Amino acid sequence: MQIGELARTTSTKVETIRFYEKIGLLPKPSRTSGNYRDYGSDHLARLSFVRRARGLGFRLDQVRELLPLSDDQNRSCSAVDIVARAHLARIDQKIADLRVLRYELDELISHCRKGAISDCRIIEALGPPNEAGY
Amino acid sequence: MQIGELARTTSTKVETIRFYEKIGLLPKPSRTSGNYRDYGSDHLARLSFVRRARGLGFRLDQVRELLPLSDDQNRSCSAVDIVARAHLARIDQKIADLRVLRYELDELISHCRKGAISDCRIIEALGPPNEAGY
DNA sequence: ATGCAGTCTATAGCTGCTATAGGGTCAAGC
DNA sequence: GCTTGACCCTATAGCAGCTATAGACTGCAT
Structure with a gap:
């Protein structure tokens, strides 16, 4: 899945995705032979999380706090x-x-x-x- | 009146006043021999206006719209x-x-x-x- | 071969300030 | 006369959270 499709499915702008990657909110995806970003379902899940949290008004540093909590479902x-x-x-x-x-x-x-x-x-x-x- | 006093009387930071001047929201005041900004009551009036409008949540471009209206009291x-x-x-x-x-x-x-x-x-x-x- | 959509990096811009660096000015006190 | 300290100056960079631009490449269809 390339960046444009990920952008469409998450209602995010392409630039915003690259921005999230740059600030470390999204992990760097693998690249195709033509140096295009190649995303999987894990990236989709994480970006969806980020966008939903942002939609609820959480600031980026709060999203950063919430992200690791979303990983271990117990005790979180x-x-x-x-x-x-x-x-x-x-x-x-x-x-x-x-x-x-x-x-x-x-x-x-x-x-x-x-x-x-x-x-x-x-x-x-x-x-x-x-x-x-x- | 120098900038610090103007800042105190309008509850504005000194840097903010200089910022307003730079973006043309406040007219450039005259300078003392030591190159200090020298403000008068007109500056006080205008800055007060800006701060009140900002306090009411108007954005700077809206304040810019309101400013000339505050000058001619009729038909405004x-x-x-x-x-x-x-x-x-x-x-x-x-x-x-x-x-x-x-x-x-x-x-x-x-x-x-x-x-x-x-x-x-x-x-x-x-x-x-x-x-x-x- | 060419056109066009999509992607890449890097960088600058947006709002409304705020903070820093590195200097100059002025009045008071010794 | 000299220093101390509070104040002032300019210029520049930084904050959030993107958004937009420039200039180049990729990939697919015609």
Whole structure:
């Protein structure tokens, strides 16, 4: 299986696969006589793992943490659980942050609509501390 | 006012201010005899604007869009409104995406807890499409 | 033989900073 | 007058996580 096919089956760009190889996230595959990368099912499995983990928002260093755990199926669950829970906490924090942001922005927009054209609340709120009180 | 003071009053790092200047987000200030940057209230106002907008999650190119609008107070509100609403929509989308993510991850974790040590659902779910059905 | 899709390496670019190296400036204290 | 220390200067490289480019080769069909 050459790189393009692997890319298609995992919805990954070719360059990304080569990038993962370069940073050691994917093992170097064997090469054909024409120096083309030749992948097997083990590469597919590993890349799928990486992509799924990335899709769940894990950062590359966390994926790196999870990878060896995926190898020995025994006793790994608790270790995985720790990483996953930490990640969940970060996601919750991010959601909370975005909600605050959303609220603030929504406030600004609704004031903008109500206000006269000449005094835009958004612009005002974005001004310096001493000019626009907030 | 030199750069350190401007940095402190706007909670910005000195390097960030110089960076903003380099990319043309802040106008070049005059220099003292010793080649130190010398800022005035206009710089303070503009940097405050940039930082507030960034704090609301606007990207730098959006801040660039908003900046000229902040200059002419008349007729700008609707233009600002458009940018702000687009930003709000993106935030909503991001929150929705994170919620889906959160749910998926939570599912995995709870199954992991319930399951036996040897079959970790998280690892399983991260496997390739043909090995772990999902 | 030629064309074209696919692959190769190496390198630079993206966003939004942050950090480093290696120097200059300025006010205070001895 | 000289040093110390805090501040400032420029230029450059680095971070994540890719993405894009240049310039060359391979492999298959016509």
